[in-house]
Amino acid sequence: MVRRLIADERDAGRAARKVMPRRTHGEISSYDRDPVALLDSQNAHRIADLVPVRWGRMLQSPFAFFRGSAALMAADLAAGPSTGMQVVACGDAHLANFGLYASPERRIVFDLNDFDEASNAPWEWDVKRLAASVVVAGRDLGFDDATTTQAATGVAAEYRSRLAELFARSALERYYASIDTTWLDEHMADHGRGLLRKTLKKARRRTSEHVLHSLTTTDESGRTRIVDDPPLVRHPPVEAAALAEDVLAEYAKVLRSDIAMLVGQFALVDVAMRVVGVGSVGTQAYIALLEGPGGPPLFLQVKEASESVLASYGGIPAVPPAGTQLPADAGEGARVVGAQRILQAVSDPFLGWFAGPRRSFYVRQLRDMKGSIDLAALTASELVNYGRLCASQLARAHAQSPTAAFVAGYLGSSESFDEAIARWAVAYADQVERDHAALEAAADAGRIPVERGV
Numbered sequence: 001m002v003r004r005l006i007a008d009e010r011d012a013g014r015a016a017r018k019v020m021p022r023r024t025h026g027e028i029s030s031y032d033r034d035p036v037a038l039l040d041s042q043n044a045h046r047i048a049d050l051v052p053v054r055w056g057r058m059l060q061s062p063f064a065f066f067r068g069s070a071a072l073m074a075a076d077l078a079a080g081p082s083t084g085m086q087v088v089a090c091g092d093a094h095l096a097n098f099g100l101y102a103s104p105e106r107r108i109v110f111d112l113n114d115f116d117e118a119s120n121a122p123w124e125w126d127v128k129r130l131a132a133s134v135v136v137a138g139r140d141l142g143f144d145d146a147t148t149t150q151a152a153t154g155v156a157a158e159y160r161s162r163l164a165e166l167f168a169r170s171a172l173e174r175y176y177a178s179i180d181t182t183w184l185d186e187h188m189a190d191h192g193r194g195l196l197r198k199t200l201k202k203a204r205r206r207t208s209e210h211v212l213h214s215l216t217t218t219d220e221s222g223r224t225r226i227v228d229d230p231p232l233v234r235h236p237p238v239e240a241a242a243l244a245e246d247v248l249a250e251y252a253k254v255l256r257s258d259i260a261m262l263v264g265q266f267a268l269v270d271v272a273m274r275v276v277g278v279g280s281v282g283t284q285a286y287i288a289l290l291e292g293p294g295g296p297p298l299f300l301q302v303k304e305a306s307e308s309v310l311a312s313y314g315g316i317p318a319v320p321p322a323g324t325q326l327p328a329d330a331g332e333g334a335r336v337v338g339a340q341r342i343l344q345a346v347s348d349p350f351l352g353w354f355a356g357p358r359r360s361f362y363v364r365q366l367r368d369m370k371g372s373i374d375l376a377a378l379t380a381s382e383l384v385n386y387g388r389l390c391a392s393q394l395a396r397a398h399a400q401s402p403t404a405a406f407v408a409g410y411l412g413s414s415e416s417f418d419e420a421i422a423r424w425a426v427a428y429a430d431q432v433e434r435d436h437a438a439l440e441a442a443a444d445a446g447r448i449p450v451e452r453g454v
Helices: 002-019 022-026 035-045 048-058 062-067 070-078 123-140 145-166 171-176 181-187 190-205 208-215 238-242 244-252 257-263 332-343 380-398 404-411 416-444
Strands: 086-089 098-102 108-112 119-122 216-218 224-226 267-274 285-291 298-304 352-355 360-365
Touching: 002 404, 022 416, 035 048, 035 070, 035 416, 048 062, 048 416, 062 123, 062 416, 070 123, 070 416, 086 123, 086 332, 086 380, 098 190, 098 380, 108 181, 108 190, 108 380, 119 123, 123 145, 123 380, 123 416, 145 380, 145 404, 145 416, 181 190, 208 216, 224 267, 224 285, 238 244, 244 257, 244 267, 244 352, 332 352, 332 360
Parallel strands: none
Antiparallel strands: 086 119, 098 108, 216 224, 267 285, 285 298, 298 360, 352 360
16 A cells, blocks of 8 residues: 555656646746845844844854745745645755764764754755755855856755665665764765764764863852853843753653653753854753763753744644644644654654743753764865765655655656756855845844844
């Protein structure tokens, strides 16, 4: 029965080429919107004194702007043509949202690592965001048009071929597919291998012990405390901190029984607010320090989960993935966690969520051997290869949705889609640069408050 459904999806994908030819993906809309106003609308419920930090980080470069403007791109994609076929999508699949992290077996793997915007969406939206990101990043690095176009073409080609390969396998084989550092070491060129090993070495140091030494101190009474470093790290009001114990109790209820028992052996000793990322700046994010019966502490990151931009700006209703069973009041945190578990080959066992009276949050382990490739260190050829690597993992993530068989059928073996996506990505990178310039103009005119270098 399942095989017939997959075959039917493939056939439907092939038929969809007549309705929306693959070359159509190269068409870009003429966007009639105020990018600053749209992005500023996200600030209504953010911490007011952190909004200037968000603007300052987005102004650093067009790529930094791109990282923080997933809402703007979701609105733009909604205005363009689409096949209409949805998968569980990342929603923010740019180059900087892939990286290394530790599996529960302490194996270092490479995969998507940001799911704040993850939800249902047309499959091509993720592909377009990734392809545009390699063009914008490549321009920031000073690479020529030939290189950035090649990188964008490579993203689409790798996604297409990897998806075809995955749907030639069984559902179990697609589920178990993953990339670890052993595979990366074998398949990267000499200079790229050196960059990987440097990143891996740094990631292996990013443990709880490392966080303990870099973010905490011991007070006069001998208690371990997180060090304030305003505006990036600061302790919340006393009444908010007092709620932390209740929050952890709610979080433990959604954990697997073994992880819940493990967390139950630790006691909360401190909690602090900590600014993270670019697009997330101004939303509530915390570090919780827990100490157990001997050995290293446990650091948890607690992040506010707002409505996905795919829904709020892309107009795609959020629907729980088929087969998932969540309570009606699970909140946006449950969406983030559920999507992460679907899209990643292996996930953090400490993933969980809880819903407060007005806001929803998700929880994960802080810095558990996480590492990111230094994009600024990439050569032109490495940018092309890294884009393809990210596209391969994006295809693996999408392949967990049975509807992706439609996509495999639709894409086929023609290079028409690859070339169309490259045309679109180059044109959209031009739009990103115009939008970044509009933000600069708004800052110069005093329209938005800006705090740079933070």
